[in-house]
Amino acid sequence: MKKITLKEIALTGVMAAAVYVASALLQIPIPTPIDSTRIHMGNVLCLLSGLLLGPFYGGLAAGIGSMFFDLTNPAYIASAPFTFVFKFIMAWLCGKIAAPRRGVTGSDLSPHGRSLLGGFCGAFAYVLLYLSKSFIEHCFLLGLPLAAVLPVIAQKAVVSGINAVIAVLVATPLGRLLRPALQKIWR
Secondary structure, X not given: OOOOOHHHHHHHHHHHHHHHHHHHHOEEXXXXXXXXXXXXXXXXXXXXXXXXXOHHHHHHHHHHHHXXXXXXXXXXXXXXXXXXXXXXXXXXXXXHHHOOOOOOOOOOOOHHHHHHHHHHHHHHHHHHHHHHHHHHHHHHHOOOOHHHHHHHHXXXXXXXXXXXXXXXHHHHHHHHHHHHHHHHHHO
């Protein structure tokens, strides 16, 4: 069993704080008739966490930072456990796909290509999880009619898609720029 280093804990904490700040301060709220949604930069930092820290620590940073945002916002407090899991999966998948493969040959993807694919897969997985949760919550828990739920889910899908595209387009080059500096620190 590998020991967790102080450096890993510190970098995870710094990225979790960055995820929280980006989620809380860099956002545009969009009201809906039933719920709320928003365009925000939190997903950029979630993907960046996976790209820079790898699957596990990146997932922790994304999940913890996003969960704390939910816990400090009354509109999202009930979603905090789901947010932790969903954002962890987002960053974990991104980090897992983007991570360099030691000893693996035959890969046609460059490091940049792996980062793009990892970012896309992580963001897409998050959108699917988020929309599925919203659909189940509105239809089955709140008992709203399908005709009322579908427009809300459609609006959330558009906004989540925009968030996903922004996250991939910003996190991928940013990760490429920051990775060399972080690798010097990480050693």
